[in-house]
Amino acid sequence: MASQLPARLTSYAAGGGCACKVPPGELERVLEGLPAGRAGADLLVGVENGDDAAVVRLDGDRAVIATADFFTPVVDDLRDWGRIAAANALSDVYAMGGEPLVAVNLLAWPRDLLDFGLAAEVLAGGAEVAAEAGCHLAGGHSIDDREPKYGLAVTGLGDPAHLLRNDAGQAGLPLTLTKPLGLGILNNRHKTTGEVFPEAVDVMTTLNRDASRAALAAGVACATDVTGFGLLGHLLKLCRASVVDAEIDAAAVPYVAGARESLADGYLPGGSRRNLDWVRPHLDSRVTDDELLLLADAQTSGGLLVVGELPGHPVVGRLVRRAGDGARVAVR
Numbered sequence: 001m002a003s004q005l006p007a008r009l010t011s012y013a014a015g016g017g018c019a020c021k022v023p024p025g026e027l028e029r030v031l032e033g034l035p036a037g038r039a040g041a042d043l044l045v046g047v048e049n050g051d052d053a054a055v056v057r058l059d060g061d062r063a064v065i066a067t068a069d070f071f072t073p074v075v076d077d078l079r080d081w082g083r084i085a086a087a088n089a090l091s092d093v094y095a096m097g098g099e100p101l102v103a104v105n106l107l108a109w110p111r112d113l114l115d116f117g118l119a120a121e122v123l124a125g126g127a128e129v130a131a132e133a134g135c136h137l138a139g140g141h142s143i144d145d146r147e148p149k150y151g152l153a154v155t156g157l158g159d160p161a162h163l164l165r166n167d168a169g170q171a172g173l174p175l176t177l178t179k180p181l182g183l184g185i186l187n188n189r190h191k192t193t194g195e196v197f198p199e200a201v202d203v204m205t206t207l208n209r210d211a212s213r214a215a216l217a218a219g220v221a222c223a224t225d226v227t228g229f230g231l232l233g234h235l236l237k238l239c240r241a242s243v244v245d246a247e248i249d250a251a252a253v254p255y256v257a258g259a260r261e262s263l264a265d266g267y268l269p270g271g272s273r274r275n276l277d278w279v280r281p282h283l284d285s286r287v288t289d290d291e292l293l294l295l296a297d298a299q300t301s302g303g304l305l306v307v308g309e310l311p312g313h314p315v316v317g318r319l320v321r322r323a324g325d326g327a328r329v330a331v332r
């Protein structure tokens, strides 16, 4: 399909994927002033800890999980972009321990630059992944925009007593990562050179469903997904919410093939650099800056960071008791 485009799809995007997220520090400052959305009564998860989705209790054993995610093209293939954006949006329901029930499309399209008919391929990719997730996909909203953007607003269901919250982490428990990192770096290389990284596309289009179900089955109470703020950013948020510190064993963290070499070759998204700038004051690092950049790399449709052990996935660190006033992450 890419051949029908007047230019490569990623060339229409200024940023890329979750790397086009608003920087975490800026977002926190804006949200600070908001009066609404604090958890209490039936709002089980509100805005206060920056968890993956909002959760509202319906009755004793059911809760509604609501989230939305959309971004600019991260790959040149229209259908793959749709699949990646959908898997990424659905992930926030899985990251809360829920199952997606229904989703609607969010689409922005530069109709004067790109034939609107091409959007069908993006929507088909999204529909393919929603179907795989057993999630209804119906309608949505589209606007004319200078940059193409696509994603989903997803409504899911969970059990209020068995959620995967980011404020439920306990010192002493291991940290497990369910997908390799390096997706932001490889997407940056793809955008710059046009080289395709099939393993990265496979990782980004893989649902976090199985990891979420396995975590719930293992009695896990705390998890988040690793997206635009990188492993270090999402871990820092989890540590703040759970009032713990963390240790990361850098050598245990898995990467998609080519990520390390691509960083050495200079392919680094601006968002990954901003993530490291944001978390650095809270780090105690014994590793190189390159290692920290890899750990802070802005992921698109990344895996779950689970507080507990999951068979088949590497333990990359652990939570430890809060030592001082604010959350600290030690990297060894």
Ligand code: CO
Pocket: 051, 052, 091, 092, 095, 224, 225, 226, 227
């Ligand atoms: Co998330």
Ligand code: CO
Pocket: 052, 068, 069, 092, 227
């Ligand atoms: Co999200």
